Amino acid sequence: xxxxxxxxxxxxxxxxxxxxxxxYIFHAASGQFRLLHDSIPMEEALKDxxxxxxxxxxxxLVTRIKDFGEKELxxxxxxxxxxVYLKSSKCPIYCISASPxxxxxxxxxxxxxxxxxxxxxxxxxxxxEAKKENLAKKDLxxxxxxxxxxxxxxxxxxxxxxxLIQGSTVDLVETILxxxxxxxxxxxxxxxxNEGLAVLVGKAGALSFLKKTYGPSxxxxxxxxxxxxxxxxxxxxxxxxxxxxxxxxNSPISYQDKxxxxxxxxxxxIDDFSRLKVRFKTRRFTxxxxxxxxxxxxxxxxxxxxxxxxxxxVLRKHGNSIKAMMAFFMDxxxxxxxxxxxxxxxxxxxx
Numbered sequence: 001x002x003x004x005x006x007x008x009x010x011x012x013x014x015x016x017x018x019x020x021x022x023x024y025i026f027h028a029a030s031g032q033f034r035l036l037h038d039s040i041p042m043e044e045a046l047k048d049x050x051x052x053x054x055x056x057x058x059x060x061l062v063t064r065i066k067d068f069g070e071k072e073l074x075x076x077x078x079x080x081x082x083x084v085y086l087k088s089s090k091c092p093i094y095c096i097s098a099s100p101x102x103x104x105x106x107x108x109x110x111x112x113x114x115x116x117x118x119x120x121x122x123x124x125x126x127x128x129e130a131k132k133e134n135l136a137k138k139d140l141x142x143x144x145x146x147x148x149x150x151x152x153x154x155x156x157x158x159x160x161x162x163x164l165i166q167g168s169t170v171d172l173v174e175t176i177l178x179x180x181x182x183x184x185x186x187x188x189x190x191x192x193x194n195e196g197l198a199v200l201v202g203k204a205g206a207l208s209f210l211k212k213t214y215g216p217s218x219x220x221x222x223x224x225x226x227x228x229x230x231x232x233x234x235x236x237x238x239x240x241x242x243x244x245x246x247x248x249x250n251s252p253i254s255y256q257d258k259x260x261x262x263x264x265x266x267x268x269x270i271d272d273f274s275r276l277k278v279r280f281k282t283r284r285f286t287x288x289x290x291x292x293x294x295x296x297x298x299x300x301x302x303x304x305x306x307x308x309x310x311x312x313x314v315l316r317k318h319g320n321s322i323k324a325m326m327a328f329f330m331d332x333x334x335x336x337x338x339x340x341x342x343x344x345x346x347x348x349x350x351x
Contacts, residue, residue: 045084074323094128115189178202196307
C-alpha cells in the first residue's frame with residue numbers, strides 16, 4: 001500500500017454469511033475475540049512501564065480526539081478507544097485485494113450488513129498469504145497490504161492498538177477520526193464512498209483538531225496541513241493514471257495485448273511518479289509502486305485516494321464545516337443509489 005491504511009469490517013457477523021468458507025469465518029471470529037479479550041482499560045495501560053512518555057502522551061490524546069470528533073465534527077459517540085491492546089506492535093490486519101488483469105474492477109466478497117467488500121482482512125500473515133496465492137491461481141491481479149486500524153462499526157468496543165501510539169501524532173489523529181467516520185456513516189457495498197469520506201474527515205479533522213489544540217504554527221499542525229497538500233497532489237496523479245488505464249483497457253485489442261502493453265503504462269507511471277516525489281512534503285506516499293504495479297494494487301490505493309478532490313469539493317460547499325458536511329451526507333444516504341454518483345450530481349447542480 002501507499003501508506004498503511006484502515007479498513008472497516010464486521011468480523012463476527014460473517015458467521016451468518018451463507019456460502020462463506022468456514023475457515024475464514026473461524027479465523028476472523030477468533031482473531032477478533034483475541035484482540036478484545038486481551039485489551040486492557042486505558043487507565044491500566046497508562047500505568048504500563050513498558051510504554052515511553054511519548055507513547056503515553058499519545059494515549060492520553062486519544063480521549064481528546066474522540067471528544068473533539070463527537071462534539072466538533074458531528075461524529076457518532078461510541079465506547080470505542082477506551083481500552084488498549086498492548087500485546088503486539090504489529091498492524092492488526094493483513095488485507096487482500098484482487099482485480100481482473102484487463103479491467104479496473106475490484107473483486108468483492110459479500111457479508112451481511114456491510115454487503116460487498118473490496119478486500120478480505122486476516123489476523124495472521126500465513127492465512128493472508130495462502131489466500132493471496134489462491135486468488136493468483138485464478139489469473140487475478142492480487143495485492144496484500146496492512147491496516148493500521150479497523151472498525152467493527154460500533155458492534156464491539158474497538159481498542160487502541162500499540163502500533164497507533166508508536167507512530168506519529170498526526171497519523172494517530174487521522175486514524176481515530178477516520179474510524180469514527182465509519183461508525184457514523186457506512187453504506188452497504190459502497191467501499192469507495194466509505195473510505196473516501198473517511199480519508200477526508202480524518203485529514204481535515206486532524207488539521208482542525210491540531211490547530212485548536214496546539215495552535216496554527218505548531219509543527220504538528222503544519223504537518224497535518226502538509227498531509228492534505230500531499231493528498232491533493234497524489235489524488236491528481238492517481239486519477240490521471242487510472243483514467244489512462246481505463247481508456248487503454250476499453251480499447252479493442254486482445255487480452256494478451258492488453259497484458260503486454262499495460263506494462264509500458266506501469267513503467268511510465270513509475271517514472272512519472274519518481275519525478276513527482278520531490279514535490280511531496282511528507283513521506284506518506286514515498287513507497288507508492290515500490291513493489292511494482294498491477295490492477296489490484298491500484299484499485300486498492302484508489303479505494304482511499306481516488307475521490308479526495310470530490311469530497312473536498314463537498315466540504316468547501318459546506319463552508320469547510322465537517323459537521324455540516326456529515327449532516328448533508330447522512331441526509332443524502334436516506335435514499336437508495338450510488339452515493340458517489342449522487343454526490344457528483346449534487347455538486348453539478350450546486351454549481
